[in-house]
Amino acid sequence: MAKFKGAIVVDTEKCKGCGLCVVSCPTKVIELARDVNGKGYHYAHMANPDACIGCSSCGLVCPDTVITVYRMKVS
Template sequence: MAKAKGAIVVDTARCKGCGVCTTACPTKVIELAAEVNGKGYHYAYMANPDACIGCSNCGIVCPDTCITVYRAKAGATA
């Protein structure tokens, strides 16, 4: 089975920094930023993007649907 390469996009303006996605990520890709968004929350971001496998766990558990997950087979070209 081919390995998958993933990426996420977080809507930082809507993220409330609950941290549910950080615990749901099996490869520990997501962390909360030291900076805050316009609402004063520490938002989620990809701290280790090379480890993302595109499993979608973070997007599924996000209570505010702030995370979009993209996935492609490793080595695939556009």
């Protein structure tokens, strides 16, 4: 079975830190940052990038469409 490695890019300045991506991630990649963005929100970020499988779950549930998802097949 092919294995996938994924990665996400969060537009941290547009992120409102709602946390819906955090709970939607099946591999617990995402956390809200301790830092805040310009609006004062604890933005989402990849806390555990190695676990990302590029499933897009976070992107799908993100209300502000600030997450871009990439996925690569690894042997």
